[in-house]
Amino acid sequence: MKFLVCISKTPDTTTKIGFVDGNTRFDTERVQYILNPYDEWYALVRAIELKESNGGSVTVINVGSAANDAIIRKALAIGADDAVRINAEDTDAFFVASQIAAHAKDNAFDVIFAGKETIDYNGSEVPAMLAEMLDMPFVSYASHLDLAGNEATISRDIEGGEEVVSVQTPFVVSAAKGMAEQRIPNMKGIMMSKRKPLNVVEPTAVEATSVISSYTLPPAKSEVKMVDPENMDELVQLLHNEAKVL
């Protein structure tokens, strides 16, 4: 089995957010970047587990600049066999999906994993676009995935519960919590990751279809109103009369 895992980088949630160039561009100065948790903890680890039990290989792919090599090496240290970096800024989801699709078309992957969304822009767009470009079935927000031969049984999160589906390879799946447990790279993995192949590929010519024109900060939250813990009648009145939610 050949597994492909799409990995992205994202600012750590605790990072302070700022903008430059008249609030048209995200300020990347001093930003601490991490591997997107859904890609790292769930998609990548499940792919590695399946390789360990079924044989095969795990390739990670990222669309981004050389600055991303650190997070790609981390994925290799966790246990991916090799990596591909498409050498281009990830301008929009359509651009990213087009690049990954161009690479996947020639490489006959059996399962293509992605995260359910990136935690910075929360798109949930790349995996769906990729599936459409590759004419493959797509299961989103998967919390369990078992593979028997060419048939996968997958549970996916839906509103207030889950749906269990089966699908034949090849397919695209986006991973949510539950699919695997986070793995911390060990010393051996980190040493080996330095020697694993990281192939840099030039992008195919595609135009982004959307662009962020400006950023604004959300309106400031009004001061918290403290309520006496002895007086819950007052809270109920505030929720009824002022907040109008009860």
Added chain:
Amino acid sequence: MSVLVFAESPSGKLKKSAFEAVTYGKKVADAIGTDLVALTCGPVEGAEALGKAGAAKVLNIADASLAKFDSQCYAAAIAEAANQAGADVVVMAHNSYGKSLAGRVAVRLGASCVSGVNSVPTVDGGFKVKKNVFSGKAVAEYELKAAKKVLSVMPNTFPVEEGGADATVEAISVSLPAPRITVKEVKTVEGSVPLPEADLVVSAGRGLKGPENWGMVEELAQLIGAATACSRPVADVGWRPHHEHVGQTGVAIRPNLYIAIGISGAIQHLAGVNSSKTIVVINKDPEAPFFKAADYGIVGDAFEVVPRLIESVKTFKAGQN
């Protein structure tokens, strides 16, 4: 030209999110000065009611292969319906349907796509629409450059408006690929409101000490008709089911009321709840970071405050009847 809204109907029923999407779609159609057409796929009851929320007409594709969800078949159906209706803009809810479909439909139509939007687009000087990014720490305005657009709208953002009249439902047929996904089972919790769709949510964290103490959380939730939620460590240790976990790595919600009991308010927790319209925090530690994100704060022991709150709600409800 028109706007097409995909209104999902799991098990043949239109949910609140579908009416919200139509309500939003009507605002989009008004902004660009055109009509709104709603689309339902597979079996559906009461589709004419989508007219009340603003659909000028409702299309239905009654194909048997749409009775169960396969993103590929649904995307083909929506894209073809958009073409038949001459729609330049396709709208859907940013839920388990929209998250599987928006990107697929956009690729099929050659459209620009923005998911999880929370504003009505502006159309002077380019088609622009906003969404929250960076865990609610900023708002980004996107410009969609392609002639066609796909938007998925954040749930609980545009309350359902039902001023209009029933619409006529027209069956259309489209050619669809054979489903390649077999839905074997759909497990949903009966009777309760799914968390992502709940207007009111009562949530608790590690401050409650153990699963045996959730009785008061459930009682409060039931009294006010709320869904229950929890912080991540609570789900991780199995005190509560995983689908109740809210936050950056769990479900993101934006109810009208979020009551947080014994939750510290870590940034990763806030990431999933800070778009809630009203936040009440009950915590015994006055320094808990959650108070900074709260509208109403109560410093006190949950084991005393929550039973008191339950009594006050009961008195209030009794007074209302």
